[in-house]
Amino acid sequence: MFKKLSAEFLGTFWLVLGGCGSAVLAAAFPAVGIGLLGVSLAFGLTVVTGAYALGPISGGHFNPAVSVGLWAGGRFPATHVLPYVAAQLGGAVTGAGTLYLIASGQADFSLAGGFASNGYAEHSPGQYSMTAALIAESVMTFMFLIVILGATHQRAPVGFAGLTIGLALTLIHLVSIPVTNTSVNPARSTGPAIFVGGWALQQLWLFWVAPAAGALAAGFTYKAIFEVEPSKPPLTGRVTV
Numbered sequence: 001m002f003k004k005l006s007a008e009f010l011g012t013f014w015l016v017l018g019g020c021g022s023a024v025l026a027a028a029f030p031a032v033g034i035g036l037l038g039v040s041l042a043f044g045l046t047v048v049t050g051a052y053a054l055g056p057i058s059g060g061h062f063n064p065a066v067s068v069g070l071w072a073g074g075r076f077p078a079t080h081v082l083p084y085v086a087a088q089l090g091g092a093v094t095g096a097g098t099l100y101l102i103a104s105g106q107a108d109f110s111l112a113g114g115f116a117s118n119g120y121a122e123h124s125p126g127q128y129s130m131t132a133a134l135i136a137e138s139v140m141t142f143m144f145l146i147v148i149l150g151a152t153h154q155r156a157p158v159g160f161a162g163l164t165i166g167l168a169l170t171l172i173h174l175v176s177i178p179v180t181n182t183s184v185n186p187a188r189s190t191g192p193a194i195f196v197g198g199w200a201l202q203q204l205w206l207f208w209v210a211p212a213a214g215a216l217a218a219g220f221t222y223k224a225i226f227e228v229e230p231s232k233p234p235l236t237g238r239v240t241v
Helices: 002-026 035-058 064-072 078-103 130-151 161-180 186-196 198-202 206-226
Strands: none
Touching (some): 002 186, 035 161, 064 130, 064 206, 078 186, 186 206
C-alpha cells in the first residue's frame, strides 16, 4: 500500500506541477506563449506520462473523482478510497508549492493572477455563471470516467488506456478552460486554491461537489449498462489514471 500511495502522491504532484505550471509559467509568456491549446496538451501529457510510469503501481488515478468513480463502477475497493484521496491531496499541494517557489522567482509575480485556480462568475476566465460551471464540471467528469472505465475494460485493447485517457483530458480542457479553468479533479483544484486563498477557497466547494457527482454517476451508469462481464474479477493492475 505504501508503494501505491507514493505513486498516487507523485503522479498528482506531476499533474499539478506540469499542468498548472504550463498555465502559470508558459501560457502567456512573451512572444512564445503556449496559450489554451498548449495548456490543454500539458494536462493531457502529464496524465499520459504519469499513467505509463506509475499506473502499473497504483492504477494511476491522480484524482479523487477518479478513485470515487472507479469505486462506483466496481473497479476499486472502498477501503482504498480515502487513503488514495489523502495521497492525491498531498501530491497536489506539494506540486502547487513547488510551482509557487518557481513562479515567485520572477520579480513581478503575483497571486492576483489566479495561480491557475478554478473559479466561476467573476473568477471564470469567460465570466461563466455558477450554474454553467456546475454543469460543465459534472458533465466533463462524467464523460472522463466513462472513457476511463471503457478504456480499461477487459475487452479494450491492451496498452492504449493511458494514451486514450490523456487525450480525453486534453479534449476536456480544450472545451472547458474558458468556463472554469478546468478542474474535473478536486485535488488539482485544492493545491493552487490553498496558496491563493480568499475567493479560490470560497469557490472550491464546487470543484469537489461537481466532479464527485459526475464521477459517481458515471461509475454507476457504466456498471449498470455497459459492464457486460460481471463474472470476471475487477481490474487492479491496468493503467486507469
